[in-house]
Amino acid sequence: xxxxKREHLLGDTEYVCSECGYKADKPYEVCxxxxxxxxxxxxxxAWVEEVIFMDFLD
Numbered sequence: 001x002x003x004x005k006r007e008h009l010l011g012d013t014e015y016v017c018s019e020c021g022y023k024a025d026k027p028y029e030v031c032x033x034x035x036x037x038x039x040x041x042x043x044x045x046a047w048v049e050e051v052i053f054m055d056f057l058d
Contacts, residue, residue: 001018001034002040006044007045
């Protein structure tokens with residue numbers, strides 16, 4: 001399992017379990033939901049999409 005790090009432009013950073021989709025505030029060694037061991041963290045810059053969307057609204 002890998003934690004997917006999602007940084008948000010106007011919000012907190014969240015970590016999503018690649019196996020079960022559990023959202024956490026930090027990357028744990030073991031997912032609290034599915035008990036799968038973490039092998040690392042991968043960045044998913046969600047804030048890029050947020051900037052594009054905000055630019056679209058202007």
